[in-house]
């Protein structure tokens with residue numbers, strides 16, 4: 001059984017059909033990527049999975065349960081965390097306070113402390129800056145904080161929406177290294193990216209979206225080698 005199974009999903013905003021009959025799955029332990037141009041429907045799919053947008057038709061199963069009508073907070077409590085596009089750290093709160101917000105559902109203080117230690121080991125920059133206002137971090141640091149905050153909830157499935165967007169090349173590589181590291185530690189990842197090259201090179205499998213529809217799927221390596229993908233997304 002797949003950890004996440006999206007079946008015949010359609011999402012509309014009024015007259016705009018942003019997602020059209022999309023089906024895909026994510027198995028436990030995988031990094032799966034959805035790639036596609038601006039407006040292809042990637043974010044709409046993620047927001048529908050995490051319960052922030054309701055589908056017009058289709059179903060979403062997570063850990064064997066249908067969740068397309070379940071409240072977002074209940075989905076998070078069941079171990080599904082999303083890092084939205086554009087970071088969204090809480091300004092006016094320190095790095096430490098932002099991380100603590102990620103763990104608000106877990107009342108086990110010892111567990112949270114151990115988890116925080118792991119996150120600081122993975123993101124040493126966050127530990128150095130733990131007392132700094134999150135709003136004053138650089139873009140790359142804010143991305144790390146948003147990922148660290150999501151990891152504080154110890155997710156089984158992490159949804160990442162364009163984590164490399166707007167970052168300098170050195171940070172981009174670091175973010176993708178961290179995604180691989182997160183997978184190694186046992187978290188399953190659904191990654192949305194416009195940086196198709198990087199996303200496919202670390203993904204087990206991928207799906208290509210065009211104007212709301214899946215037009216290609218395969219292993220990361222297969223898609224990287226596909227002429228169609230190279231022409232449309234890799235500039236070659």
Ligand code: ATP
Nearest residue numbers: 013016018036037038039040041042043044045194
């Ligand atoms: P990007 O890579 O640019 O973030 P995306 O693939 O994530 O794009 P979506 O954000 O899912 O694409 O948008 C898909 C389509 O749905 C777009 O045409 C967008 O304008 C439209 N859309 C998204 N959200 C809304 C909304 N709240 N109301 C109306 N239309 C929307």
